[in-house]
Amino acid sequence: MSNYSVRADALLKTFGRRLIFNNLSFEFKKNGIFGIAGANGSGKSTLIKIIAGLISPTRGSIIHTNEGKVIDSEHLHNYIGFVSPYLILYDEFTAWENLSYFAKIRGVKFDEERIKFLFYRFSLQTRKDDYVKAYSSGMKQRLKFIFALMHKPVLLIFDEPTSNLDDEGKAVVYEMIKEEGGKNIVIVASNEKTDISLCPEIIVLENYKE
Amino acid sequence: MKSYALFQKDINSELRTRYAVNSLAMFVIVAISVILFSIGNEKISENLTGGLYWVVIFFSAMSGLARAFVSEEERGTTLTLQLIASPSTVFTGKLIFNLILVFAMNSVITLLYAALFDEFVIKNFLLFFITFVVGNIGLAVSSTVIAAIIAKAGSKGTLYPVLSFPILLPLILTSVQLTLFAMDGTRFGEAIFELAIIVCYDIIMISASYMLFDFIWKD
Ligand SMILES: Nc1ncnc2c1ncn2[C@@H]1O[C@H](COP(=O)(O)OP(=O)(O)OP(=O)(O)O)[C@@H](O)[C@H]1O
Numbered sequence: 001m002s003n004y005s006v007r008a009d010a011l012l013k014t015f016g017r018r019l020i021f022n023n024l025s026f027e028f029k030k031n032g033i034f035g036i037a038g039a040n041g042s043g044k045s046t047l048i049k050i051i052a053g054l055i056s057p058t059r060g061s062i063i064h065t066n067e068g069k070v071i072d073s074e075h076l077h078n079y080i081g082f083v084s085p086y087l088i089l090y091d092e093f094t095a096w097e098n099l100s101y102f103a104k105i106r107g108v109k110f111d112e113e114r115i116k117f118l119f120y121r122f123s124l125q126t127r128k129d130d131y132v133k134a135y136s137s138g139m140k141q142r143l144k145f146i147f148a149l150m151h152k153p154v155l156l157i158f159d160e161p162t163s164n165l166d167d168e169g170k171a172v173v174y175e176m177i178k179e180e181g182g183k184n185i186v187i188v189a190s191n192e193k194t195d196i197s198l199c200p201e202i203i204v205l206e207n208y209k210e
Numbered sequence: 211m212k213s214y215a216l217f218q219k220d221i222n223s224e225l226r227t228r229y230a231v232n233s234l235a236m237f238v239i240v241a242i243s244v245i246l247f248s249i250g251n252e253k254i255s256e257n258l259t260g261g262l263y264w265v266v267i268f269f270s271a272m273s274g275l276a277r278a279f280v281s282e283e284e285r286g287t288t289l290t291l292q293l294i295a296s297p298s299t300v301f302t303g304k305l306i307f308n309l310i311l312v313f314a315m316n317s318v319i320t321l322l323y324a325a326l327f328d329e330f331v332i333k334n335f336l337l338f339f340i341t342f343v344v345g346n347i348g349l350a351v352s353s354t355v356i357a358a359i360i361a362k363a364g365s366k367g368t369l370y371p372v373l374s375f376p377i378l379l380p381l382i383l384t385s386v387q388l389t390l391f392a393m394d395g396t397r398f399g400e401a402i403f404e405l406a407i408i409v410c411y412d413i414i415m416i417s418a419s420y421m422l423f424d425f426i427w428k429d
């Protein structure tokens with residue numbers, strides 16, 4: 001089990017005069033699957049980006065700790081695995097090259113065995129040397145999961161995890177989410193009932209609109 | 211090391227897409243040809259040659275160096291970079307790329323210039339060399355940070371010349387002056403004031419860029 005925790009304190013986010021959510025507090029600890037639900041435009045992706053440190057909240061704070069020590073924003077990215085529809089990999093490289101560059105830029109070891117296993121798990125093993133340009137949207141979605149899992153992060157953040165996936169792909173993702181949720185923190189934001197039904201704890205953003 | 215890996219990624223990407231190099235090469239060739247044709251057989255003064263030399267450098271830099279961040283923003287890969295690297299890694303990686311590009315581009319411009327313009331004769335070579343090095347560093351640093359700002363501002367190419375002009379003005383003016391000194395054969399001691407300005411400019415731009423970049427990079 002991980003010793004990671006994410007704590008949000010009275011988050012407020014506005015875009016111009018539009019309030020997205022207000023007074024949102026939570027704490028995710030050690031392991032588990034946590035859901036974020038809400039209608040289109042309710043702020044799921046926004047909340048997820050704030051948790052990942054990609055954008056700042058208008059007010060309130062978000063604190064990541066590992067083994068009791070607070071993680072500063074310079075190092076946060078290596079603890080996180082992130083999948084979302086607006087994540088884009090480099091078209092001009094092959095899937096394998098993309099991942100190998102990412103490992104080097106992250107400054108972590110490129111664990112070929114693990115990557116091969118992940119390609120196998122997401123049924124892309126025969127296509128790993130194809131250019132990402134030539135991938136279908138479902139294949140790209142599978143590749144994003146390999147990208148998110150390759151460095152063994154303790155915090156996994158999935159925005160619409162099953163978009164573009166076929167039934168077999170969804171089954172692999174659900175199985176992986178359950179497995180990761182047993183040891184790490186998994187956050188799932190989605191409109192899919194089946195995605196959300198994996199989560200024992202759910203934040204419904206409609207409850208934080210004033 | 212991490213920024214070096216990012217630099218390698220960019221070099222490889224550039225080798226496959228040729229985006230920056232093509233637009234740079236086109237610009238340099240067109241600019242120098244236009245100057246050559248417009249001069250014709252007339253003799254032009256040393257002052258003008260030195261000035262035009264920096265005009266070519268300034269505008270070529272603008273056409274190529276902004277690619278560093280604009281290409282990531284256009285393709286939507288900014289988020290990917292944010293997920294794998296800290297802001298300082300990203301800035302250093304992009305800066306190395308632009309440094310290499312600036313030095314390569316300006317070496318070519320200088321050689322072309324020396325070959326094509328009879329008036330472009332350097333008497334104090336060491337002074338010219340130092341000006342070239344510190345001037346190019348300043349150019350690379352400022353263009354990198356300006357590129358980051360315009361990529362985020364979302365107005366892409368158009369804002370670049372407008373924003374870079376006031377920031378680059380002190381650098382360009384001093385570099386032109388130092389180049390003229392080098393062409394005149396002015397001794398080192400008499401150029402020390404201008405050299406000091408340009409070195410200070412580099413130091414200020416480097417520190418300001420690293421401080422600012424965190425804010426530019428994460429909205
Ligand atoms: N950069 C931005 N500038 C202005 N408004 C924004 C910005 N990003 C998001 N918004 C607004 O914030 C609200 C929440 O957007 P968000 O993308 O978080 O919704 P979501 O819950 O993920 O929706 P969906 O289910 O469609 O993915 C929307 O009303 C959107 O218009």
Ligand SMILES: [Mg+2]
Nearest residue numbers: 044045046159
């Ligand atoms: Mg969304």
